[in-house]
Amino acid sequence: QVQLVESGGGLVQAGGSLRLSCAASGRTFSSYAMGWFRQAPGKEREFVGAITSSGDRTYYADSAQGRFTISRDNAKNTVYLQMNSLKPEDTAVYYCAANGLGDLLTRQATLYDYWGQGTQVTVSS
Numbered sequence: 001q002v003q004l005v006e007s008g009g010g011l012v013q014a015g016g017s018l019r020l021s022c023a024a025s026g027r028t029f030s031s032y033a034m035g036w037f038r039q040a041p042g043k044e045r046e047f048v049g050a051i052t053s054s055g056d057r058t059y060y061a062d063s064a065q066g067r068f069t070i071s072r073d074n075a076k077n078t079v080y081l082q083m084n085s086l087k088p089e090d091t092a093v094y095y096c097a098a099n100g101l102g103d104l105l106t107r108q109a110t111l112y113d114y115w116g117q118g119t120q121v122t123v124s125s
Contacts, residue, residue: 002026002098002114009094009119012086016123020081022096022116030054030074033099035112036081038092038121047107048094051079059105086123093118 008020035050049060051070072079097112
């Protein structure tokens with residue numbers, strides 16, 4: 001069992017930056033690949049990016065590529081989402097998720113076993 005808790009969301013102006021954190025409980029965090037997803041009001045949840053269990057590879061959605069960076073610190077059981085050059089269309093609830101496949105980088109939400117409760121990010125124009 002893995003419990004995930006996101007933090008770091010808030011209100012930021014367009015062009016600004018935020019860093020989201022996702023803290024995980026459990027001693028097996030380092031065996032899980034981690035993903036970030038987001039859901040805007042009235043829209044389906046969408047993939048943002050993912051990182052392997054070791055942190056050696058990442059994979060991003062086109063909307064995040066070049067602006068967002070995912071990293072992790074397995075010693076702290078935490079994964080991060082650094083978001084730069086934020087746009088109003090980035091406004092959403094952001095979720096972290098864990099999949100037990102370790103080296104699988106996937107955008108398929110159904111392959112993730114555990115989810116956090118989400119943190120709100122609002123980007124004003």
